[in-house]
Amino acid sequence: xxxxxxxxxxxGCFTLSxxxxxxxxxxxxxKIDFINHTSEKRLDVMIDGKLFTSFxxxxxxxxxxxxxxxxxxxxxxxxxxxxxxxxxxxNDHNHQAGVWLSxxxxxxxxxxxxxxxxxxxxxxxxxxxxxIERLSSNNGEGNFVSAEKWLGPTGYRILDERxxxxxxxxxxxRIIDRITTLIAGDTAVLFKDTKEGFFAIxxxxxxxxxxxxxxxxxxSPGKPTERKDTLNTGVSGNYVSxxxxxxxxxxxxxxxxxxxxxxxxxxxxxxxxCDHPKNPGYxxxxxxxxxxxxxxxxxxxxxxxxxxxxxxxxxxxGKSATFRYRLIINSGSFLTPAEINxxxxxxxxxxx
Numbered sequence: 001x002x003x004x005x006x007x008x009x010x011x012g013c014f015t016l017s018x019x020x021x022x023x024x025x026x027x028x029x030x031k032i033d034f035i036n037h038t039s040e041k042r043l044d045v046m047i048d049g050k051l052f053t054s055f056x057x058x059x060x061x062x063x064x065x066x067x068x069x070x071x072x073x074x075x076x077x078x079x080x081x082x083x084x085x086x087x088x089x090x091n092d093h094n095h096q097a098g099v100w101l102s103x104x105x106x107x108x109x110x111x112x113x114x115x116x117x118x119x120x121x122x123x124x125x126x127x128x129x130x131x132i133e134r135l136s137s138n139n140g141e142g143n144f145v146s147a148e149k150w151l152g153p154t155g156y157r158i159l160d161e162r163x164x165x166x167x168x169x170x171x172x173x174r175i176i177d178r179i180t181t182l183i184a185g186d187t188a189v190l191f192k193d194t195k196e197g198f199f200a201i202x203x204x205x206x207x208x209x210x211x212x213x214x215x216x217x218x219x220s221p222g223k224p225t226e227r228k229d230t231l232n233t234g235v236s237g238n239y240v241s242x243x244x245x246x247x248x249x250x251x252x253x254x255x256x257x258x259x260x261x262x263x264x265x266x267x268x269x270x271x272x273x274c275d276h277p278k279n280p281g282y283x284x285x286x287x288x289x290x291x292x293x294x295x296x297x298x299x300x301x302x303x304x305x306x307x308x309x310x311x312x313x314x315x316x317x318g319k320s321a322t323f324r325y326r327l328i329i330n331s332g333s334f335l336t337p338a339e340i341n342x343x344x345x346x347x348x349x350x351x352x
Contacts, residue, residue, distance in 0.1 A: 027171020032142030034135055043132065045142065047169045050074070053176070055146070055165065056098075057129035058083075062114040064129045064148060066165075067098030069201070071331040072172045075264040077271055079202045079292060082116045085222030088229075089205050090215065096202035096293055099327065101180055102127060103299070104196025106159065107189055109152050112196040126151045127161070142167045150182075159189055159315075172331040175343070179351055181322045184315040191313040195287055195303035199325045200295035203271065207237040207262040209248060209290035237262040239288055242337070242344075248290045252304035254283045257344050260294055261334045270335040274344045276324035276351065280313055296325060324351050 035044040043055040050070075057064040067083060068076045080086035082094040094116040104112035106125065114124040133145040143166045150159035159182050166177040178199070182189075210232040217227050229235075240246045241255035250258060257274040273296050275284040281298030288294050297304075301311040315321050326347040328335070335343075 027173075029140035030169035032137050032140070032167050032169065034137065034142060034144065036132075036135070041129075043135075043144070045167055047072075047167075047174070052167070052169070052174060053099075055144070060118060061095075061097055061116055062120060062124070063100055063102055063111070063127035064146065065098035065100045066176070069099060069176075069329065071264070071267065071269055071329055072169070072174060073267050073331050075267050075269070075331075077201075077204055077207060077264070077269060077329060079204055081218065081222055085218055085220055086205075087220045088217050088234075090291065091218045091222055091224060092291065093202070093293070096200070099176070099201045101163075101178065101199045101323070101325075103191055103198055104194040105192035106150065107152075108192070109158060110196070111150060123153055125153065125158070133162075140168060140170070157185060159184060172333075174329040176327040177324070177347065177351070178327070179322065179324050181320050182315060183320040184317055186317055188317055189315045191299050191315075193300060193302045193310050193312050195297060195300040197287070197299060198295065198297045199273070199323065200287070200293060201271070201273075201327065203237070203260065203292045203294055204264065205292070206234050206264045207260055207269065207271065208235050208292045209237045209239070210235050211290060235262075237290075237292075239294075240337075241286065242283075242340070250286050250288050252285060252287075254285050256283045257340055258286050258288055258294070258296070259335060259337075259340060260288075267331055268333055270328070270330040270333070272326075272328040272330075272335060272340055272343070274326040274328070274340075274347050276326075277348050278352065279323050279325075280321060281311060298323075 030047045033046040041057045045052045053066045053069045068078045078098050081089050081091050095113050102111040104110050109125040111125040128149050130147040135144045146163045148161035162181045164179040168175045214228040214230050219225050239250040240259045241250050242257045243255045245253050260271045284296045284298040285304040287297045299313050301309040
């Protein structure tokens with residue numbers, strides 16, 4: 001009886017550690033530090049002294065992004081193009097860089113396709129970084145708060161943004177939680193239903209889904225070559241949703257979370273985005289493409305349902321709306337649905 005009772009206590013404690021406490025992954029909790037390079041418009045996020053990602057706001061991309069993003073083994077999961085092109089990548093959609101949050105129709109202004117380059121397209125909006133309001137690191141978590149303004153084509157203010165970024169890591173697991181509050185000014189702000197949004201990452205070539213089409217590739221300066229990949233060399237990605245849908249079929253479906261798995265070199269990698277029950281439109285629709293765009297879009301119902309449903313989302317004058325997303329990067333193995341559910345449950349309890 002004593003042995004059975006002790007065995008029960010061990011199982012109970014283990015279950016409690018996963019379901020009631022923060023599920024941190026396998027391994028010691030890492031130290032998170034920041035290195036501020038304000039003159040270079042960059043804030044580095046360091047994990048145990050090694051670069052994990054950088055928060056950057058160069059004038060050429062018209063929105064702040066996290067770029068690059070690395071696994072615990074140091075492999076980059078984000079595409080290099082257009083900022084630092086790598087040989088063998090695609091050079092399509094030059095507005096898709098790093099990890100970002102934007103939308104294609106905000107009071108009629110497109111913040112999604114705000115491209116890349118020294119000359120801004122005249123009809124597009126800009127998400128202008130204003131300042132880092134708070135920066136702290138303790139108890140195995142680092143976080144900062146960033147203030148932005150969403151500006152129309154001629155520079156007028158449409159929205160204010162306040163985003164919290166929370167970073168945790170243990171063993172091979174890296175977690176980014178982004179909590180973004182959008183605040184309307186004196187007039188209402190309409191997010192017109194469109195598939196062009198919302199919280200997104202553009203992943204490395206290895207994490208794309210194999211394609212039957214000829215894929216034109218580029219050289220390291222970002223210029224197209226005559227080489228076209230028909231063999232899916234090194235391409236190994238696959239989507240699986242919380243609802244059990246997989247492959248390219250996940251596009252336009254709703255799910256609580258979406259996992260993208262693949263192998264970079266010899267390293268198995270899982271990249272997961274979790275939606276939050278408090279978000280508008282939960283569970284989100286997924287704008288997840290085989291070519292490497294991995295996005296959660298809670299507001300694009302019309303396109304995702306073939307015109308069957310519509311969701312025009314409005315923030316009233318002086319009011320706000322908050323969107324919460326978790327990005328998980330796991331190295332060395334593919335996370336199971338049970339493991340992802342524990343991360344998702346912890347996320348839903350952590351932020352209200």
